[in-house]
Amino acid sequence: MDDSISILSLIIEADLVVQSVMGVLAVMSIYSWTIILSKKKILIDTKDDIKKFLKHFSTNKTPDELKSQLPYSGAMVGIFTAGYGEFTRSTTSKNQANSERAYRLMNTTANDEIDRLDSGLSVLAMIASSSPYIGLFGTVWGIMHSFIGLASVKQASIAVVAPGIAEALIATAFGLFAAIPATIAYNRLISQVGEIDNQYSAFIEKMFVVFQRQK
Template structure:
């Protein structure tokens, strides 16, 4: 085979050429997988930036909280910050104020309500942080099968071309097979980063949840000791 023929064959097998040669069904599959891949990377980058900001904010908030001498004054100054630890703190202190507003304070009931309020706040913050991670799980599980559908369709098209041309040469079979394999490659290209990112981000969310729960437990202990002192 001459150099010119080799270059022509290589250009015919380039990703752009494979896309242009594909029929409408395989093109739709390829476009869908490319969009899914772009969406996946947008979620990955956005989530990483969000977690980095919230983690740094929570770390600073918790450090300053444990150094504070007056909880009420600290709440007035920092209680409305948009960080997970501040949300848990605000939920606990709000419930504390409601439960201790009367003349008679039910200690055990107050402790239980504080635990429920802060546990609910932790859950709400974890849900907020983990939003859209289910999309990564969906892309990671579905994209390979979508690519496989494109593969099957491309192979069927190749068999149809063979039957129509009554020719089993590689020149007849290769284009459809290449399109089919390219659809599979795009499916994996979209799925692999989504699966890796989902697993890593889920682990990160679990760590944040554990940290928030530790903060909630510590704050609950502080308020519980305050109840004992009031009694």
């Protein structure tokens, strides 16, 4: 392919508005990948935290035994500690009321953790949904600009029209390049957050049973 009509040359020679659209989409793509990679690491660490904690957890143990065997700090330990602290707050008795307060506090702590895991995903969803439209705007503007330029040409041909249309279509390609990974990653990450939420809920229900068994 001739260098004069390469993709790079089309980007460089594109209309200022089209170039601006491409620049915005490039920034959005980089930002989405930053969110994807950082969030992926956080979710991997969270899953490891759950696995490590559950190795030491058993419904046959008392809360005091579980407390004494906590091997490390983490989200699961934070949820357990919140419930255990509320359950043992009253030194006179460990009754149903204590269990229910501990249950509610553990749920609140787990919800805070899920909110932390969810943070940033809304931005990823925004990038996934808006990028194609931004790219389409750049394409429409570029094609419109190209056809306006034809008014000053006495004889139109494919050689005259093609470069302008090609540079306009690059904007759509930029939009798809930003949107497709963001869409796939958002659906995958939100699914993983949901799985973690279910594991937290299951653990809290088990701890509620453990608390209720105590006299």
